[in-house]
Amino acid sequence: MFRNILNKGRRLAGLGGLVAALTVAAPAMAQDKEPIVFGGSIPLSGVFAFAGIHIHAGLTDYTDWINSEGGINGHQVKYVMEDTAYEVDRSVAAFKKISGSESPATYYGDSTGFMKAIASELNSQGNTLMSGASFATALTDNEQYPYQFIPGPNYSQMFGIILEYIASQGEGGDMPTVAFVYSDTEFGKDPIENGKARAAELGIAVVEDIVTKPGSVDVSSEILKLRRVRPDYVVFHGYVLSPINEFMVQMRQMGLDTKFMGTFWSSDKLIIDKMGADADGYMGVMPYNYYDSEESGPMLDALRAQAEKSDPEADYRPTGYMQAWFNAMVWTEVIKRTLDADKELTADNMAEALASIEDWDTGGIIGIPVTVRDMSFPVGRIWRVNAEAGRYEPVSDWIHLD
Amino acid sequence: MDWMFFGEISLAGLAMGGLYALIALGFVIIYKATRVINFAIGEIMMFAAYLFLAFAGGMEMSAWIALPLAVIGGSLLGGVIEKTMIRPMLGESPISVVMVTIGIASILVGLVEFIWTADPQLLPSFLPREPVFIGDLYLAPKIAYGFLIGSAVLIVYLLYFRFSRGGVALRATASDQAAAYSMGINVRRVFNMAWVFGSLAASLAGVLVAATGGLSPQFGIIGLSVLVVVIVGGLDSILGALIAGVFIGWLETVAGAYFGGEYRMPATFLVLAVILVIRPYGLFGTHEIERV
Numbered sequence: 263m264f265r266n267i268l269n270k271g272r273r274l275a276g277l278g279g280l281v282a283a284l285t286v287a288a289p290a291m292a293q294d295k296e297p298i299v300f301g302g303s304i305p306l307s308g309v310f311a312f313a314g315i316h317i318h319a320g321l322t323d324y325t326d327w328i329n330s331e332g333g334i335n336g337h338q339v340k341y342v343m344e345d346t347a348y349e350v351d352r353s354v355a356a357f358k359k360i361s362g363s364e365s366p367a368t369y370y371g372d373s374t375g376f377m378k379a380i381a382s383e384l385n386s387q388g389n390t391l392m393s394g395a396s397f398a399t400a401l402t403d404n405e406q407y408p409y410q411f412i413p414g415p416n417y418s419q420m421f422g423i424i425l426e427y428i429a430s431q432g433e434g435g436d437m438p439t440v441a442f443v444y445s446d447t448e449f450g451k452d453p454i455e456n457g458k459a460r461a462a463e464l465g466i467a468v469v470e471d472i473v474t475k476p477g478s479v480d481v482s483s484e485i486l487k488l489r490r491v492r493p494d495y496v497v498f499h500g501y502v503l504s505p506i507n508e509f510m511v512q513m514r515q516m517g518l519d520t521k522f523m524g525t526f527w528s529s530d531k532l533i534i535d536k537m538g539a540d541a542d543g544y545m546g547v548m549p550y551n552y553y554d555s556e557e558s559g560p561m562l563d564a565l566r567a568q569a570e571k572s573d574p575e576a577d578y579r580p581t582g583y584m585q586a587w588f589n590a591m592v593w594t595e596v597i598k599r600t601l602d603a604d605k606e607l608t609a610d611n612m613a614e615a616l617a618s619i620e621d622w623d624t625g626g627i628i629g630i631p632v633t634v635r636d637m638s639f640p641v642g643r644i645w646r647v648n649a650e651a652g653r654y655e656p657v658s659d660w661i662h663l664d
Numbered sequence: 665m666d667w668m669f670f671g672e673i674s675l676a677g678l679a680m681g682g683l684y685a686l687i688a689l690g691f692v693i694i695y696k697a698t699r700v701i702n703f704a705i706g707e708i709m710m711f712a713a714y715l716f717l718a719f720a721g722g723m724e725m726s727a728w729i730a731l732p733l734a735v736i737g738g739s740l741l742g743g744v745i746e747k748t749m750i751r752p753m754l755g756e757s758p759i760s761v762v763m764v765t766i767g768i769a770s771i772l773v774g775l776v777e778f779i780w781t782a783d784p785q786l787l788p789s790f791l792p793r794e795p796v797f798i799g800d801l802y803l804a805p806k807i808a809y810g811f812l813i814g815s816a817v818l819i820v821y822l823l824y825f826r827f828s829r830g831g832v833a834l835r836a837t838a839s840d841q842a843a844a845y846s847m848g849i850n851v852r853r854v855f856n857m858a859w860v861f862g863s864l865a866a867s868l869a870g871v872l873v874a875a876t877g878g879l880s881p882q883f884g885i886i887g888l889s890v891l892v893v894v895i896v897g898g899l900d901s902i903l904g905a906l907i908a909g910v911f912i913g914w915l916e917t918v919a920g921a922y923f924g925g926e927y928r929m930p931a932t933f934l935v936l937a938v939i940l941v942i943r944p945y946g947l948f949g950t951h952e953i954e955r956v
Contacts, residue, residue: 307777307782311777311881446925473924483920503784504786507878511793512804
């Protein structure tokens, strides 16, 4: 652009010089302002490392991108993290270390356990807003967790979106039946009671309710129970891959025409990559567009360009990456709103800025404008696996819960 | 009561118990010969399952070539561990040796994360997928065929220990090391052989269990849950491992089916607690009497 201006003649030479000077000076001015710190307890090793690696990549790439855009209101962003191995005590230690030395404005928590454990300290410090990998329903309790938010719908809201979709599939007044299958963990049990209540409101019968031990090696007996009740839909929660594959394969071997659905962490492309053709027809609720979806938008395009730039070899970015990027987007929006209102970056001010988000255009990360409700973004869409194409495709409109 | 349902879940539980018995066998062989409680048995299982994934998935070998290669790889790993890390610990306190096995487990987890990443994996399908019916009773094909393969190997093991020279040497060393040594048995070689054979059983079980329930670097935790089996059966009893494995598999499945998945572990630990009170050395374990 500068070349065009300068080529137009001497009359514009002075103007060109001014613009060039400002361009050179701008980063220096930005660097004069104190950097804003994004902190993170990130599970780069341990049981959640498969997602933690991509969460870290998402936060790193977003930080690089926002800094290349001039930072937040002229403040450069610094991302500081520690590996936690997905252990609560290590996450707490990482938080103490980072908050002691860097005063992060926002922080990524790697688990519900950590976010609950750190709540009292976070509340007493009052200068950090936290979100992270958790979509736990409990964290949307503003009384207990005023400085924590969910970067999407919480697990109960995800069940709500799934159940609304199932209800819409009822034909001739016949509501489909559903079974819930979940892991025997805090994560797995989170949405079950609310899910049953919502199903009852919609007139959907929950015909079976199966809990499996985490890392279960054999689920034959659970599948035999489902064979007897023959649900129209099975909704999984609290798993990443196994035993979803076993349920799907064995129930199809039995000749059942049940459809299978899952929540956020059960709806990554990993299921397609590992299950192949057996994954066909599996459906998941996802608050963000998939990296390889046909959707576009300025922010989604920027995400893809940054991902391509940071690792040209990787042709796909998992949902953990998208989720981390969205977390950082919300942090940026909240910090910007707070600074624009000439307020200090305290947890109270940032929580207030978060609550003010209404009809926010996320630039294609989420397909419709979103509004914060009770520190969460209760929006999502149902996507179905097309195994032949090797990706999820949308089968519902975006559903925004009130 | 729905007897058909009870029959089906019992069948599934017994079949799964067969695989538990195979893992327990790996545990017991090593303990019986060397008196080392090998806390890395689950990670050896895991490593063998990842080897299978590499051979059958990455290198696209036939599963029936990949399976023996993976099992041999796992058993060689056991032999190398014994020779390089356990043997130098001879004469040290049992706690130190146990700590070494826990350290080995951590190293193996790190190694598979480094080579195969932390992503959950599914093994290439290699067992028949057609449902198996015994009379009217349904049995999941992976469990059924896994049980058959596991049982065949168990029988070979039992025959080997009963009739071969190596088996006799192992049993002799297990019952009295000093006497075995004085009779010309190469005790160090027996120790190494025990690790190789124990790891071989565990490796086969690892591939079969991973074929059913998937694979991740945390897969080795299954090895610890089989600790219940070996304590119930008796740490040094092969017969105990077999019977307790099948029983615990059945109990876990029946408890899960009737009371819910969250009661699987409490049911097995209840049995463990009762057995420890009544027979602290296990159902078939050796009751050692120490005279002061």
